Structures are given as structure tokens and as C-alpha cells.
Amino acid sequence: MSYQPTSRRPIAAVFRATARYAVELCLRRGILADAISYASVVCSSIAGLCFWQAGRHHWLLIFAPLFCYLRLWCNMLDGMVAMASGKASLRGEILNDLPDRISDILIFVGTAHSGLCNPPSGYWAAILALLTAYVGTLGQAVGVQREFSGIMSKPWRMVMLHIGAWASLGVFWITGKSPAFCTLTILDWTCVLVVLGCLQTMTIRLRRIFRALASRENT
Numbered sequence: 371m372s373y374q375p376t377s378r379r380p381i382a383a384v385f386r387a388t389a390r391y392a393v394e395l396c397l398r399r400g401i402l403a404d405a406i407s408y409a410s411v412v413c414s415s416i417a418g419l420c421f422w423q424a425g426r427h428h429w430l431l432i433f434a435p436l437f438c439y440l441r442l443w444c445n446m447l448d449g450m451v452a453m454a455s456g457k458a459s460l461r462g463e464i465l466n467d468l469p470d471r472i473s474d475i476l477i478f479v480g481t482a483h484s485g486l487c488n489p490p491s492g493y494w495a496a497i498l499a500l501l502t503a504y505v506g507t508l509g510q511a512v513g514v515q516r517e518f519s520g521i522m523s524k525p526w527r528m529v530m531l532h533i534g535a536w537a538s539l540g541v542f543w544i545t546g547k548s549p550a551f552c553t554l555t556i557l558d559w560t561c562v563l564v565v566l567g568c569l570q571t572m573t574i575r576l577r578r579i580f581r582a583l584a585s586r587e588n589t
Contacts, residue, residue, distance in 0.1 A: 381446055389447045396451045403452035403462060407469045410444035413437045414473035418480030421535070425485025431539040434480075435532035441473050442525055467507070470524065474499040478561070481531065486538055486548055487557035495561040498568035499527055505572045505579075514582040520571025527564055534560025 396406070420434035448466055452458040475496050482492020502522065510516035522530070538556040542548055548555055554562070 385446065386450065389443065389450055392447055393450050393454050396447070397455055401451070403448040403455070403457065404465050406444050406448035406451060407465050410441045410448070411469045411472055411476070413441040413444060414476045417441065418476035421477065421480035421484045423484075424535075428539055428542050431535040435528070435535050438477060438528040438531060441477075442528055445470060445524075467503075471500055471503060474503070474524075474527070477528075477531070481557060481561065484557065487555050487561060491554070491558045491561035495527075495564040495568075498565045498572075499524075502568040502571050502575075505575045509575070509579040509582065512579070512583065514579060514586065517575035517578055519578060520567075520574045522564060522567030522571045526567070530560055530564055530567070 395401075414437070417434050417437035420430040420437065424430045424434065445466075449458075452462050452466075478492045478496035478499060480492075481487060481495070482489040484492075502520070503524070506517045506523075508517075534557050537560075538548060541556060551559065
């Protein structure tokens, strides 16, 4: 009997539909889910490089978020291909999750060194992104559900970074500079919101995990 993942991120049908033909193509070509997971790291590397060089070439802020979204799309596609091919496995769970954590680091470290924000802002966002994902896996580790809840899950971190990047670009095109508000740039404030959102997300996830543990102990 093939392995069936016990916890999968809820994804709207409209987003899954965008990968339907890609899944069929991967199955026909024999493209493995692991290769798609690695491709997500490549997309994140390109996004990180775009952010890193955006201080010199502001137009790269157009493309950095697009590669962040391509990373998310690959993250969705690898699981769909694994399930459709009947090759989902415990090993695949690791290779699905580890590239995600590497991707978060690449993207936020690139942002930290973009010259458009203070490096600590980007690094704190990277640290909190890792902690948020770690807390999400704790539920599965102790025998209850993996948690994907909270306002700053992986997709919303990328959406927030997208908003900050394009807002920074828009302001630069209008004013010719990257203004600071209370000594923080737009990307600084973006990272601050990511950090605060991650704190809320970790709190929500821990509460749900503890509630599930208590419910199991009482049955």
C-alpha cells in the first residue's frame, strides 16, 4: 500500500488547477517530485539574487516577487506530482520541507543585503519564518496534526514581501529615492510586519497543538 501523507497544506482548487497540465507533463516525462522541490530552491535563489541586487538595479524588484511565487508554485506542484505518481514517501516529506526552509533563508537574506533595508530586519524575518515553520511541524512530531494556520504562513510571507517590494519600487520611481519612515524603509517595515505576523502565527499554532493534545489525553 502506497504511503499517504497525513498532513497537507490546504490549497484552493483554483490554484491547484493552474498546475493540472504541469502534473500531466511531469508524469509523461518522468519528472520526479524531488526534482521539482530542488527547482523551488533555484527559484528562491534567483529571487534572493534579485533582492540582493535591487539596491543597484531597482527594476529587479519587479521580478523578485515573481520568482517567490514561482517557488510557491513549485512547492505545490511537487506534492501533486508525488501523489499522482504514487511515489509519496516519508523521504519525500523531508525533501518537500527542507527546500522550503532553505528558500526562506535565501529570499530574506537577499532582502537583508539589498541596500533597501537594514540587514537585521531581513535576518529577523528569516529567523521568524524558520521558527514559524518549525512550530507548524511540532504538532505532527507529537502525534497530532501539522499546523498551517495563522496570518503569516509561507504564502502570506511571500505576498507581504511582494507588496513591500513593489511599493518600494513605486516610491522610488515617483521620488527618485527610497525614503525612510522613523528611520525604517518600506522593506524594513515589511520585514517588521512579517516578524509580528510570524509571532501571531506561532501563538495560534501552539494553541491549536496544545488544544489537540489536551483533547487526545481526555479521550
